[in-house]
Amino acid sequence: TFPGVVALDGINLRFKAGEVHAIIGENGAGKSTLMNILSGVYAPDSGSEVRYKGSRVEFRSTADAAKCQIAMIHQENSLVKHLTVYENIYLGHFIKKGAFIDKRAMRESAAELLKKMHIDWIKPGTLVNDLSASEQQLVEIAKALSRDPETIIFDEPTASLTVRESQILMDIIRELRDRNVAIVFISHHLEELFEIADVISVLRDGQYIGTYDIREIDIPRLISLMVGRELKSNVPGKTAEMIWKRSATLQNEVVLEARDFCLPGKVEHVDFVLHRGEILGFAGLVGAGRTELMECVFGYTRPSGGTLYLNGREVRFHTPKEAVAQGLGMLSEDRKSNGILGLHSVQDNINSASWPKLRGRGPFVSKPAEKRNALDFIHKLNVKTPNANVRISTLSGGNQQKALIGRILSIKPQVLILDEPTHGIDVGAKQEIYDIINQLADEGISILLISSELPELITLSHRIIVMHEGRISGRMEFSEFAQEQILSYASGTETI
Template identity: 45%
Template sequence: MSEYVLEMTGVSKSFPGVKALDNVQLKLRPGKVHALMGENGAGKSTLMKCMFGIYKMDEGQILMDGQPVTIDDPMDALNKGIAMVHQELQPIPARTVGENIFLGRYPMKKALGFIPMVDHAKMYADTADLLKKVRMNFDPKQKVGELSVSQMQSVEIAKAVSANCRVLILDEPTSSLTANEVEALFRIIEDLKAEGVAVVYISHKMDEILRIGDEVTIMRDGRYIGTWEADELTTDKIITLMVGRELTNLYPKRENVPGEVVFEVKDFTSINPRSFRNVSFQLRRGEILGVGGLVGAQRTELMEGLFGIRSHTTGQIFYKGQEITITRPKDAIDQGIAMLTEDRRGSGIMGVLSVADNISISSLNKYLDHGYFINGKKVEQLVQDNVKKMNIKTPSSKTLIKSLSGGNQQKVLVGRWLANNPDVLILDEPTRGIDVGAKYEIYCIIADLAKEGKSIIMISSEMSELIGMSDRIMVMCDGRVTGFVEGSEATQENIMTYATQFE
């Protein structure tokens, strides 16, 4: 009997113009958490998709209990005891929690003795038992579309656990979870370890890796670098192995000098009484205004209201001293305001289109000949300028954006908005789900934009990011602004004090 529940050896995988995996190996022991780390584009998710049957390996072998196996597709992987929670969530919003969890494997019964149909009573009873087991307090019959992103992620985790798997792949499982939800996930992982399940844990959060990981495999540029016991590693050593160099500074030196007020909000209140209310703040030219708060503080909802995605009842918006009216995103865009949304896949990228299409889509009207025909040469020049400026790693501008790493997708989205030359940029969790190296590149882009005089509003759930990047921090709690902290005086303690000032 092999000491490994699953082994991958000599795995290679290529896509047009790029070799994603080059002779990679991975060995998983039962009852252990095996952390898989590397920069965005290192090949981590591609390797997991090969394990889960989403991609076919060009070369390599998978062994389970020492015996070669072929995994044809995700259902075959589930049948073999392999489950996966993907980084980019793909729930069915119109269906219930129970229906999402048991999708493709509904419990069945026979009506009238012979007509097969879904046994809804058993499905919802099993869902309730499962949610109780994993300490998640959801109604099994609630529509998933009514849940927050963090709650959707919790449902996906419950779905994976329900498969009674021997190998569980968690790809950035805590990227949208609150602190309490993260603790609940860690308790679930400990329970699974006790049952002998091998857990593959992909995360860019070093503290999580060093806390729950037993072994760590590091990849770089599609290649296997090595495997270490977790207690042999430090954060600095992991970063050096991941990026191939030492990162002496996590945040770039900022040379922006905030100037006059260019954007002001007064008494802004949502049409939803449980959302943001009576919000007032100012934003200066060349300033990075951080927005902090716990999940549920209504930070995203506020910014979507200012951008015209959500309705409001009262409040005024002033731009360069003049009151403006924003009732839809086009109004904001026409005023020189841009917004990078939190959900990169759901409301950001257009996965079936190319990098060029995704960069140029919001500014094509600027490149029309005679008012009707798109000037392809000018559009391509715009795309190439942004690829160079953003340092986007892509085989070509014609490559589908969905094949890029998360960090490069994010840079494409920043490039899309910069093509409109906005004066105010709202960035909602701009580094969510991307690695430390790509984060630094995003930070440099933000710092350069502020230096050029662009005004930045940056929502972030990472305290260190808020403190490291912001000139000022606006803190929200329960839909209200509870305080402002100067960046030079910001600490986790005073931010949390404001973030927990519930009424």
């Protein structure tokens, strides 16, 4: 139980050796809370109990869980960025030679582990800060495996992985299952569960709904069990009427234009035009340069070349603050590092970009205005929270994301950059985010949308630009949208 919230209520589950047990549910269903109890991060309320190999155990810390050879791989990694790969893998259980840490042995052991995982392109001596987000996730997995656990909990392990890396992980999990390791697997990607899971349990609003043999259930039934209602399809069929309506809603007024944008090694000669009320999608594989392009537009990074026009006037943003002052807002892919203020309240997070506008008399912020602004966006975006003053880190990922969207909307942007807005969010919360994005476009806000989920781009975008290795490889009107064509452009097998 958390302040004002019962996160779990009477959950009874069993996890078996040599079995992949998937756990699904909407954001806020209690999945991560349950796993944090099993891994020693949280202690359950009195009257609850955890049994391991038939005996009652009490985990007061992650160290207690580790003694029972239980390891958890969190969705957001906990690596120390200024340490090397091998130092992170053995952090907390260093290999020693006498009283001293044996760095050579750790480096060699890490190299052997990475080779066994088929990810030996990651070198043990590399600083973690120099790795991509997906490579860091693989190191997090290696760190857990280095303890030779009997039970491994994976919390959204593929969220930041490429297709190839996800397949490597699936092979690792199959090998662990064959070695009689118990696997607990949380994912919002239902398709991958049917590839790897043996059984699947559903949680909803902190309660246990049921456990099912993966061979005896399908995705529509799972979604219905998860959300307690039927969801409308998020991949509409492209009828002639729909194509006409989508095209008709696109206004001719150009709000933002980028010409010949360049960033050495990341972005090469990119041009795009964004219209009033348009959702312009950006597709591409990991490393295609989409995020780097948007960071140049928003002032995080200074491009080496190119010109940006806002409402027909040339602009140059040296900092994000300058971009915000001109009516641009950006939602970063990395909620944890570049988004939420984890130690602060939901209210503070929503208001943090608009405090100058919330002043009362004199230089001080008006408390009533603060509360009114936060409650307005909590209500408008349906942020599920006991009240505005709870710490934002206690909310589910989907509700954190909606609060961050509220933060950006509080500055009244005319251009909104959304980088993977539904990353790590369940299907129910995704539909709510989709509705918000469509409503914003209807209100005349122009949106640059980056997403690795092609159905999402196809559902939301008026037009799609595809990038490959820093260049634009394809441009598509709504009537031309097809996943196969987007993938051809994204992989570089076909270009315009």
